[in-house]
Amino acid sequence: MEIGGKAKSLKILTKAGFNVPRFISYDGQSPLLSSILDSNFCGIEYFAVRSSAFGEDSANKSFAGQFYSAIGVKRKDIPREIEKVLSSYKGREGSVIIQEFLPCESSGVMFTEVDSNKIVINSTLGLCSTVVNGEACDEYIADKSGLIIKKKIREKNALFFQYGSCIQVKKAGESLSFQQIKQLARIAIKIQKLFGVPQDIEWAFKDGRLFILQSRPITKAPIITETEYYDSANIAESYSGIVLPLTFSFAEMVYSCVYKDLLRKSGVPQKKLEKHSSIFDNLLGTFYGRMYYNMNNWYRMAEFVPGYRRNKQNFESMITSNIKAEIGKIISPSIVLRIVYPFLIGFKVLTYGITSRYFKSSVIKELNSLRRNDFNYLSYDECIKSFDEINNKLLRKWYVTIENDFFVMTYLGLLKKMLSDTEIQRVLTFSSKATEQVDALASLSQKMTKVDTLWSAVQEGDVKIFDSEILNHNGIKSELETYMYTFGGRFANELKLESKGIDEDSSKLLSVLKLYHSYGTRVLADKQSADKPLSLGLKKRFILNKFKKYASQREEFRLLRSNTFSMARKLFRRIGNIFATENILNSTDDIFYLTLEEILNKNIFISEYKSLVEQRKDEYKSYSNITPPSHFSTSNRQAPNAVSPNRQTGANISGQPTSSGKITGRIRVFREFFIPSQIDFDILVTSHTDPGWTPLIALSKGLIIEHGGILSHASIVARELGIPTVIGVGNAMTFLKDGDIVELDGTNGIIKVQKHENR
Known part of the structure; x- marks a missing residue:
C-alpha cells in the first residue's frame, strides 16, 4: 500500500528510534478496520485521525492546515472521522493516519533553521491545537545545546483533554522547564540531520516523556515582524568582551528580579508584572558571546509608570545609549497609578536617605554572614542554600540602587540645563x-x-x-x-x-x-584651584550637592555589588569543584559553561554536562575572532554581521571630554586588563573599563577610551585624580598603536598624533 508523506515521515522517525505514538496508515478500503485496530491498539481508548495525502509534507509543499484532522476520537467514531479526512482531499489520493492520542501536559511545535544553530519553540500547556491555530503561546529561542537565547511567556488558552472532551482554561505560567527545552533542542537537531533539511516538528510531553507527533520540511521560514534593537551601551563597561553562559544567565536573572522589584515598589501591581514577565526575562541579549540591552524591552518597561517620554530619555541618558528608537506602546499605567504616582515619588524622595542607609547596613550585615562560611567545605545543597540567601537577602534589595541612579540622572539633567559642558566638567569632581x-x-x-x-x-x-x-x-x-x-x-x-x-x-x-x-x-585634583572657581547661586549649589551625594553613593553601591558577586563566584566555583570531583565535569572552571538553571536544578541531563560543555567551549572559542557591532537592529533574531569600526582619518581623532587638562606622552593600548611589569607609558588606551581598572588608571597620566560617558567609572576616577580623559573615541584601538606620541586635550576632547611609532 502506498502511503502519504506524513505517514512516511513518521515511519522514518520510528525506525530512527524517536519516540512516536503508535500509528498505522490506512487507505480507507480495507473492510477489516476493526480487526486492524484491535491488533495494533489493544487497550487504547482515544485516537488522533490525521491526513496523509500523497505529496503532503514534501520538501516543496506542505498543505499544512488544508486537510482535515481530528484528535480525541473514540474508537467507535474512527470510521466517521476517516471519511471526513478523505473528503477533505478533494480528489487527491492519500491515506489516513490512525494514531494513539496523547492527553499531554504540554505540547507545541518547533522549527529548525537553515544555516543556523537556533531552534524556535512555540509551546502551550495541554494540547497544541491552540499553537497550531495561531493563538497566543509561549515562545522560546534556544541554541542547539538548549541554551535559552530569548523567551516570551504569555497568558494563553490551554486546552486539556479530560473525560473524553476538551476543556479550555486560561493559563499564565511557563509551559516548559529548561530541562524540556534542552531535550527539545537536542531532538530537533537530530531530526534535522535525519531528514537533511530544516523541519517543522510537532511534539508533546506526557508523563514527562517527549513524543514526536509529526515532522515535515519547512517550506517557508517563520515570519517575525517586530524590529528589535540591541545596544551594548554601558553594559559593556561591566561585562566587556565574551561572557560565558553562567555569567549571562546569572545577570539575566538579576536584571529581571531587580527591575520587577523596582516597579512593584513603584506601585505596579504584581499581577500586571507577572502578565508581562517576558519583558523582564529578556532585558538582555547575547550575540557572539557579547552582552547587549534588548532596547525594546527596556522601552516597554518604561511604559509601566506615568511619564513614558521622560522615563525613556532618562534611561537612554543613563546608559549612554547609541539607539534612540521608537516602538509602538502596548502597556499603560492604570488610572489609579497615574493619580498616586507623584505622591509616591515624593514620599520616596523624602525617605530615600533612610532607605539607602538601611540598604547599606543590611547588605554589609549579610555579606559579613556569608564571609563566615568556609566555601571549600560546603556541600552542593549548602551551596544552593547560600545562593538562595544571596538572592533573597541581597539581590532582592538591589532595586534601591536603581532608584539612586535615577536621582543621579535627574540632578545631572538639571545641571546640564544650567551649566555649559566645560563648567560641568569643572564641578563634577567628588570623593x-x-x-x-x-x-x-x-x-x-x-x-x-x-x-x-x-x-x-x-x-x-x-x-x-x-x-x-x-x-x-x-x-x-x-x-x-x-x-x-x-x-x-x-x-x-x-x-x-x-x-x-x-x-x-x-x-x-x-x-x-x-x-x-x-x-x-x-x-586629589582640585578643579576649583586649578581653574577659576565657578560662582554658583544657591539653587545651582543645592542641585550640585545633591548630585554629588547620589553619585558618590552610586560608587559605594557598585563596590557592594562587586563584593556580592564575589560571594556568588565563590559558591559557583565550589559547585564546579564538587561537579569535577563527582565526574560530572572535567574541571572546576567548566562550571562557567553551564547556565544558572542547569546548575541549580541537577536533572536527568547531568550525564551530558561534559559533552555540553565541550560543545559550548568550541562555540565560544569561535567568537574570539568576531568583532560584533556595538548596536544594531534585527527583525529575524539573527546575529549581526561582524563590523570594522568607523575610522577617523588624519592626524587627529576626537571624543567626549570628561576630565580636563592636557598631557603629551607615549600611549599603550590595552586590549584587556593586565598589570604591566613596569609603567613605560603615559596614556592608557582601551575599549572599555570597569571599576576593577582603578589601580591601573591611577598609574596613568591620561586616558583615551572608546566607550563610555561622563559618569563612567573611568571618568569619575580621572576627574578625582586630575587625569585628562577623552571617552567615546570610536576607533582609538585601531587608529593608535603602542608607542605613539600624542597630545591629549581632556578639555576639548581632541587627540593629536605627534609621532606614529614604527609606521
Missing part, C-alpha cells in the same frame, strides 16, 4: 571609594618596602613566601585584611563570574603592589 582604594594600595606598598623579606616576595611575585612572611608582621597583615574586606571583590571584569578574584589569585595583588611603591601620596 569616591575608588580613590580610597588607590590610597590603600599606596599605603600598603610603601609599608611593605620597609620589610626586605616581604618586599622581595612582592617583587618576585612569590605568593607562597609572601603568605608566609606576612604572618610575621601583624600591622601590615591587619591593613591587608582591611583592604581585602573592603576591596576584595574589586578587580578587572569583576562581574564576570569566570574571572578569578585577587583572593583566588594573589599574584594579581602582588603585581599591583609592586608598581605602587613609587606612587607616593595621592594629590
Whole structure:
C-alpha cells in the first residue's frame, strides 16, 4: 500500500528510534478496520485521525492546515472521522493516519533553521491545537545545546483533554522547564540531520516523556515582524568582551528580579508584572558571546509608570545609549497609578536617605554572614542554600540602587540645563571609594618596602613566601585584611563570574603592589584651584550637592555589588569543584559553561554536562575572532554581521571630554586588563573599563577610551585624580598603536598624533 508523506515521515522517525505514538496508515478500503485496530491498539481508548495525502509534507509543499484532522476520537467514531479526512482531499489520493492520542501536559511545535544553530519553540500547556491555530503561546529561542537565547511567556488558552472532551482554561505560567527545552533542542537537531533539511516538528510531553507527533520540511521560514534593537551601551563597561553562559544567565536573572522589584515598589501591581514577565526575562541579549540591552524591552518597561517620554530619555541618558528608537506602546499605567504616582515619588524622595542607609547596613550585615562560611567545605545543597540567601537577602534589595541612579540622572539633567559642558566638567569632581582604594594600595606598598623579606616576595611575585612572611608582621597583615574586606571583590571584569578574584589569585595583588611603591601620596585634583572657581547661586549649589551625594553613593553601591558577586563566584566555583570531583565535569572552571538553571536544578541531563560543555567551549572559542557591532537592529533574531569600526582619518581623532587638562606622552593600548611589569607609558588606551581598572588608571597620566560617558567609572576616577580623559573615541584601538606620541586635550576632547611609532 502506498502511503502519504506524513505517514512516511513518521515511519522514518520510528525506525530512527524517536519516540512516536503508535500509528498505522490506512487507505480507507480495507473492510477489516476493526480487526486492524484491535491488533495494533489493544487497550487504547482515544485516537488522533490525521491526513496523509500523497505529496503532503514534501520538501516543496506542505498543505499544512488544508486537510482535515481530528484528535480525541473514540474508537467507535474512527470510521466517521476517516471519511471526513478523505473528503477533505478533494480528489487527491492519500491515506489516513490512525494514531494513539496523547492527553499531554504540554505540547507545541518547533522549527529548525537553515544555516543556523537556533531552534524556535512555540509551546502551550495541554494540547497544541491552540499553537497550531495561531493563538497566543509561549515562545522560546534556544541554541542547539538548549541554551535559552530569548523567551516570551504569555497568558494563553490551554486546552486539556479530560473525560473524553476538551476543556479550555486560561493559563499564565511557563509551559516548559529548561530541562524540556534542552531535550527539545537536542531532538530537533537530530531530526534535522535525519531528514537533511530544516523541519517543522510537532511534539508533546506526557508523563514527562517527549513524543514526536509529526515532522515535515519547512517550506517557508517563520515570519517575525517586530524590529528589535540591541545596544551594548554601558553594559559593556561591566561585562566587556565574551561572557560565558553562567555569567549571562546569572545577570539575566538579576536584571529581571531587580527591575520587577523596582516597579512593584513603584506601585505596579504584581499581577500586571507577572502578565508581562517576558519583558523582564529578556532585558538582555547575547550575540557572539557579547552582552547587549534588548532596547525594546527596556522601552516597554518604561511604559509601566506615568511619564513614558521622560522615563525613556532618562534611561537612554543613563546608559549612554547609541539607539534612540521608537516602538509602538502596548502597556499603560492604570488610572489609579497615574493619580498616586507623584505622591509616591515624593514620599520616596523624602525617605530615600533612610532607605539607602538601611540598604547599606543590611547588605554589609549579610555579606559579613556569608564571609563566615568556609566555601571549600560546603556541600552542593549548602551551596544552593547560600545562593538562595544571596538572592533573597541581597539581590532582592538591589532595586534601591536603581532608584539612586535615577536621582543621579535627574540632578545631572538639571545641571546640564544650567551649566555649559566645560563648567560641568569643572564641578563634577567628588570623593569616591575608588580613590580610597588607590590610597590603600599606596599605603600598603610603601609599608611593605620597609620589610626586605616581604618586599622581595612582592617583587618576585612569590605568593607562597609572601603568605608566609606576612604572618610575621601583624600591622601590615591587619591593613591587608582591611583592604581585602573592603576591596576584595574589586578587580578587572569583576562581574564576570569566570574571572578569578585577587583572593583566588594573589599574584594579581602582588603585581599591583609592586608598581605602587613609587606612587607616593595621592594629590586629589582640585578643579576649583586649578581653574577659576565657578560662582554658583544657591539653587545651582543645592542641585550640585545633591548630585554629588547620589553619585558618590552610586560608587559605594557598585563596590557592594562587586563584593556580592564575589560571594556568588565563590559558591559557583565550589559547585564546579564538587561537579569535577563527582565526574560530572572535567574541571572546576567548566562550571562557567553551564547556565544558572542547569546548575541549580541537577536533572536527568547531568550525564551530558561534559559533552555540553565541550560543545559550548568550541562555540565560544569561535567568537574570539568576531568583532560584533556595538548596536544594531534585527527583525529575524539573527546575529549581526561582524563590523570594522568607523575610522577617523588624519592626524587627529576626537571624543567626549570628561576630565580636563592636557598631557603629551607615549600611549599603550590595552586590549584587556593586565598589570604591566613596569609603567613605560603615559596614556592608557582601551575599549572599555570597569571599576576593577582603578589601580591601573591611577598609574596613568591620561586616558583615551572608546566607550563610555561622563559618569563612567573611568571618568569619575580621572576627574578625582586630575587625569585628562577623552571617552567615546570610536576607533582609538585601531587608529593608535603602542608607542605613539600624542597630545591629549581632556578639555576639548581632541587627540593629536605627534609621532606614529614604527609606521
